[in-house]
Amino acid sequence: MLKGNMAASISVKHGLASSKTSQLYGLYGKILPKPVLIQGAAEIQNVRASTSARVDPQNNEKYCLDLVRSRDYEGFLTSLLLPVEARRSSLALRAFNVELAQVKDTVSQKTIGLMRMEFWKTAIEEIYRDEPPNQPVITELWRAVKTHNLTKRWLLRIIADREKDLDDRAYRNLQELEGYSENTQSSLIYLLLECLGVKNVHADHAASHVGKAHGIVTCLRATPYNSRRRKVYLPMDICMLHGASQEDFIRGSQEKKIRDVVYDIASQAHVHLQHARSFSNSVPAAANPAFLHTVVLEDYLQRVRRADFDVFHKSLQNRNPLLPIQLYIRSWKKTY
Template sequence: MGENRGTREHVGRHLRDNKRLPHHPQPHPGVLGCHPPVPPLSGADSAGWLPGEAARHDGQHGGRSHGAERAAAGGGSGCAQRGPAAGACRRAGGGRGGLEPAGSPRRGAVLRRAGAAVKRHNLTKMWFMKIIDEREKNLDDRAYRNIQELEKYAENTQSALLYLTLEMLGVRDVHADHAASHIGKAQGIVTCLRATPYHCTRQKVFLPMDVCMLHGVSQEDFIRGKQEKNVRDVIYDIASQAHIHLEHARSFSKKVPVKAYPAFFCTVALDDYLCNVRKVDFNIFHPSLQRKSTLLPLHLYIRSWKKTY
């Protein structure tokens, strides 16, 4: 517990200003204060604690398995739409086999382009399948039970897209895959946070329930747009987890091929949002968070010039 508390305070120093606001309480023990607490990332590998990852870790790394998984995956297929759009896609003949390299492309401009990309870059079918399967599981529009469930969704959607992007860049490296895994999780978590004000206007909340329960916050509190400190504590805990994933992905950036960096420039937008939400003391409903950042292109250029992510 002492180790978790120290990790949480370390994250707080990154996410908050040096002087914590006087009315904002000290964070609870644990990285997220979940029950059970989410262990902090340590060392060069998270394979020991990240949920649902045992099947996809290769040795001691968090990246894809380049052996049995790729051999079993074969060519590519899939349609990454959800809800009615997904059903329409399949009714049009563009189901899970719509991206198979063999044969003529199915109907639909998206599937034709995707099929051509699969054939040209020899993309892995498994990543398309993971995106489809995970989105199908979320058609019921229910809240995530815990942070692990949110991370699993992000891994099978956002990280899977990054794996495909790496393949299109010609990068097949275990360190790049490991970074993509953590960046994808961070992107999924930040996307969930950014979408919360929009979802609340439609009487829906998808934030992890265990974190909300920890701080005594109900879905109704978010729907009503409350800004009490316990509501901000929920956002702080979830944002902290996204920050941890980004920092861990950067901890071994020197081992990642420079050729893979363009796939990871999405971290510019993630950093921008986490920085802005910290400035407003984790008030997710603050109007400034809904405005576009005019400096994003400049930050992206600087990241590209420095060859960092």
């Protein structure tokens, strides 16, 4: 169903920007795992909870970089491979996305989560009035909006669907999961395209499908973690089709019916990737960096296939050490 692994031996001849070998080594220095330098997880949550966080403006960029590196490592890697003029804005957008994504897991009551979301909605309005609150992610996001004239609708749409997701229930069907993925992940890619200066209908179509694939894969990848918390968010229609109950997932069952559910969901993510690539001949080359996350999605889908669609297989819990190289090569080839 899925494509095989890319060839292991490829000659790397170009660097991130204008230089070559030295830039490659610089990339390795950034992507190798290292401790986050500014704060521990608890402190980051405290900052997130505060609407009056104060950080020296010159450290705002570093704050976002460290937050994304610690909480969205793959997004961090793809941001490093963007053109230099879009890199900082990409990190700001991904830091914003991290803040919203973590609200659901860090609040004890829905009411508190709604208050957090209201804070972010108000912050977006203030950003577009040139009155951003003095908070590091918001300040960097304001800079990105001013630099690239980002569309407010996409930012508000991400918040709106993250807010709906606070209801903490399983998706009723695959279409509902795709809709959520479109409104969150695809909206983020639309913003990245704006950072790259791309306005193209074919690029938008590709972004829609890549975002849907991303959301579906994220739902699959999070299943072991959510199951340990006695939460199951996989589409109910597919679970019912195969006779799989939520309790089966909570128990970490490896029965065929569970693997059949995972197969159907993973297959739909693969279909979206194929649709996205069907536009590749019409998508401007400048848009390709916005779609680098396809490498991450492809990697997971290949690994879950090798695990015979056992979403709980231990091999799926480990980070692929070759991912940085695979991302770099795809970036160098200017394809997605």
